[in-house]
Amino acid sequence: MPRILAITGGVGGAKLALGLSRLLGPDEVAFAVNTGDDFEHLGLEICPDLDTLIYTLSGLANPDTGWGRRDETWGFLDTLDTLGGEAWFRLGDHDLALHVRRTEMLRDGATRTAAAAEIAGRLGIAHRLLPMSDDPVRTLVHTAGGPLAFQHYFVRDRCEPAVTGFEFRGADRARPNPAIVDWLEGADGVVICPSNPFVSVDPMLSIPGLRQALMDSPAPVVAVSPIVGGAALKGPAAKMMAELELPARADQVARHYGELLDGFVMDQQDADLAGGVAVETLVTQTVMRTLEDRVALAEAVLAFCDRLKR
Amino acid sequence: MPRILAITGGVGGAKLALGLSRLLGPDEVAFAVNTGDDFEHLGLEICPDLDTLIYTLSGLANPDTGWGRRDETWGFLDTLDTLGGEAWFRLGDHDLALHVRRTEMLRDGATRTAAAAEIAGRLGIAHRLLPMSDDPVRTLVHTAGGPLAFQHYFVRDRCEPAVTGFEFRGADRARPNPAIVDWLEGADGVVICPSNPFVSVDPMLSIPGLRQALMDSPAPVVAVSPIVGGAALKGPAAKMMAELELPARADQVARHYGELLDGFVMDQQDADLAGGVAVETLVTQTVMRTLEDRVALAEAVLAFCDRLKR
Numbered sequence: 001m002p003r004i005l006a007i008t009g010g011v012g013g014a015k016l017a018l019g020l021s022r023l024l025g026p027d028e029v030a031f032a033v034n035t036g037d038d039f040e041h042l043g044l045e046i047c048p049d050l051d052t053l054i055y056t057l058s059g060l061a062n063p064d065t066g067w068g069r070r071d072e073t074w075g076f077l078d079t080l081d082t083l084g085g086e087a088w089f090r091l092g093d094h095d096l097a098l099h100v101r102r103t104e105m106l107r108d109g110a111t112r113t114a115a116a117a118e119i120a121g122r123l124g125i126a127h128r129l130l131p132m133s134d135d136p137v138r139t140l141v142h143t144a145g146g147p148l149a150f151q152h153y154f155v156r157d158r159c160e161p162a163v164t165g166f167e168f169r170g171a172d173r174a175r176p177n178p179a180i181v182d183w184l185e186g187a188d189g190v191v192i193c194p195s196n197p198f199v200s201v202d203p204m205l206s207i208p209g210l211r212q213a214l215m216d217s218p219a220p221v222v223a224v225s226p227i228v229g230g231a232a233l234k235g236p237a238a239k240m241m242a243e244l245e246l247p248a249r250a251d252q253v254a255r256h257y258g259e260l261l262d263g264f265v266m267d268q269q270d271a272d273l274a275g276g277v278a279v280e281t282l283v284t285q286t287v288m289r290t291l292e293d294r295v296a297l298a299e300a301v302l303a304f305c306d307r308l309k310r
Numbered sequence: 311m312p313r314i315l316a317i318t319g320g321v322g323g324a325k326l327a328l329g330l331s332r333l334l335g336p337d338e339v340a341f342a343v344n345t346g347d348d349f350e351h352l353g354l355e356i357c358p359d360l361d362t363l364i365y366t367l368s369g370l371a372n373p374d375t376g377w378g379r380r381d382e383t384w385g386f387l388d389t390l391d392t393l394g395g396e397a398w399f400r401l402g403d404h405d406l407a408l409h410v411r412r413t414e415m416l417r418d419g420a421t422r423t424a425a426a427a428e429i430a431g432r433l434g435i436a437h438r439l440l441p442m443s444d445d446p447v448r449t450l451v452h453t454a455g456g457p458l459a460f461q462h463y464f465v466r467d468r469c470e471p472a473v474t475g476f477e478f479r480g481a482d483r484a485r486p487n488p489a490i491v492d493w494l495e496g497a498d499g500v501v502i503c504p505s506n507p508f509v510s511v512d513p514m515l516s517i518p519g520l521r522q523a524l525m526d527s528p529a530p531v532v533a534v535s536p537i538v539g540g541a542a543l544k545g546p547a548a549k550m551m552a553e554l555e556l557p558a559r560a561d562q563v564a565r566h567y568g569e570l571l572d573g574f575v576m577d578q579q580d581a582d583l584a585g586g587v588a589v590e591t592l593v594t595q596t597v598m599r600t601l602e603d604r605v606a607l608a609e610a611v612l613a614f615c616d617r618l619k620r
Contacts, residue, residue: 042410042414043353043354043410043413043414043417044353072385073383073385073403075382075383075385075402075403075404075407076386076403076404076406076407076410077407078404078407079403079404079405079406079407079408080407080410080411082407082432082433083407083408083411083429083432083433084411084428084432085407085410085411085414092385093383093385093386093389093403093406094385094386094388094389095389096386096389096403096406097385097386097387097388097389097390097392097393097395098389098393100352100353100386100390100395101390101393101394101395103353104352104353104395107353118394119393122392122393122394123392123393
């Protein structure tokens with residue numbers, strides 16, 4: 001029985017996570033999730049990456065957007081707008097219940113981990129969804145116009161401001177989720193899903209105890225490139241790389257993760273870049289359009305991990 | 311130009327308030343609203359009586375229930391139930407936006423009065439809606455099984471427990487809304503709408519400064535009986551009277567308000583009880599089924615006030 005830790009952020013990561021969840025049971029794969037873009041909005045504790053994973057694994061995700069729920073209604077948001085409230089963050093009526101319920105549990109003293117487990121269980125998810133930390137870490141996006149809270153950058157300002165750097169406030173003091181550290185002991189592989197390296201994965205790696213646990217683990221660490229053919233399949237990763245004066249190329253993602261990696265997975269479109277990657281590289285079809293694509297990539301990544309472990 | 315203060319609680323009171331608002335402009339009638347049944351629920355500040363009035367005056371009220379909005383949807387509540395949250399208080403998707411917006415304004419330091427004015431304005435209401443106090447007052451319903459927060463008694467337990475008494479926690483220390491006290495200076499009449507005397511009007515009267523301001527005002531105070539033909543048209547008023555061993559009769563309502571009253575309005579069905587009322591009494595059609603009924607009763611009550619003033 002394998003024991004895999006999958007590290008995931010938003011929509012792209014959740015696709016591979018879904019594939020992994022179809023192949024491996026709750027005692028075989030656990031998901032470590034970015035909480036750097038969590039924020040308080042309208043008095044609610046909102047955990048976008050965790051919720052994307054919850055909706056994806058429970059089959060409730062909106063297939064068109066990747067985030068939020070399918071068959072959603074918008075009565076709340078429309079009325080909030082009428083009342084002069086902040087309507088830029090798209091909270092659907094059904095989605096809202098999750099945020100209200102989580103906020104209530106957190107106010108009653110539950111950890112983020114416990115609240116996520118309760119909600120996931122109610123939605124029929126048996127796998128462990130582990131927030132990277134129960135302590136607050138907040139991703140700030142530095143721009144020419146000053147720092148922006150992540151959701152302001154990402155949703156409100158539609159990733160338009162040019163990025164000059166990132167800050168993960170609180171990460172230096174944050175304790176890693178002990179359930180992640182436990183899971184890593186005796187793990188057979190760590191899969192960094194195709195999430196944004198800068199704002200989905202780096203928040204986790206910036207928690208000293210979590211990075212150390214990953215370095216200490218004998219399990220091979222494998223990252224799947226979110227950059228394919230010089231572009232991000234979803235989200236601002238390629239735009240960020242350009243603004244940071246990095247070539248928006250898959251091999252740069254491997255370079256970014258550096259010594260953490262034991263293996264790298266890139267798309268067949270980028271086969272010519274494989275020579276520039278310092279670790280063992282699997283070149284395969286990584287673009288996930290269908291459920292079958294997700295499962296096939298998960299299968300390939302697991303086999304790659306297994307090979308690296310020997 | 312008359313200057314009327316209307317005191318109102320829930321659904322019955324809001325009907326007459328609507329009639330008054332059709333006859334008198336924003337400089338002619340102001341509404342003092344019970345906040346004793348306000349409560350925090352799911353982290354939201356909910357003001358049921360204020361909201362009933364807001365929805366009634368803005369034309370958004372659900373005509374079948376009297377509370378909540380028409381054309382409401384229930385995605386939030388259904389999902390909350392799935393997630394194990396408390397779904398007994400019926401929060402519709404559109405309605406919810408009002409509570410979220412109010413809660414946000416209160417957390418940002420706005421008074422209940424300012425928050426109500428902002429929300430009412432956004433919904434096109436020009437009249438003043440004045441919470442009885444900006445300080446918290448909480449109605450507790452005493453029952454054989456112990457005290458119940460009002461909404462637990464009223465909504466969750468459907469008024470089933472037998473009532474032994476009432477408590478308005480915080481009323482003794484609450485300052486009356488200064489805008490109500492101001493309005494009373496130079497007022498021409500005070501109309502106590504047909505709301506529940508025990509749980510809609512008494513919370514206001516239990517605020518010492520507010521009761522005193524009503525007593526000090528030269529304006530005649532007129533109450534409209536919510537009891538017609540021995541029954542409450544809406545809500546538990548008659549049931550409460552029976553449990554408190556009071557005859558569930560209109561004349562008992564007048565007795566309950568006692569020296570505060572200068573006039574009393576009762577339904578023609580109860581004409582034979584008029585002799586038992588210690589103040590001048592107007593016997594008229596008080597059952598409000600249509601908008602015309604609401605306006606006609608408002609007209610009769612205003613004429614009665616005017617007569618008493620001379």
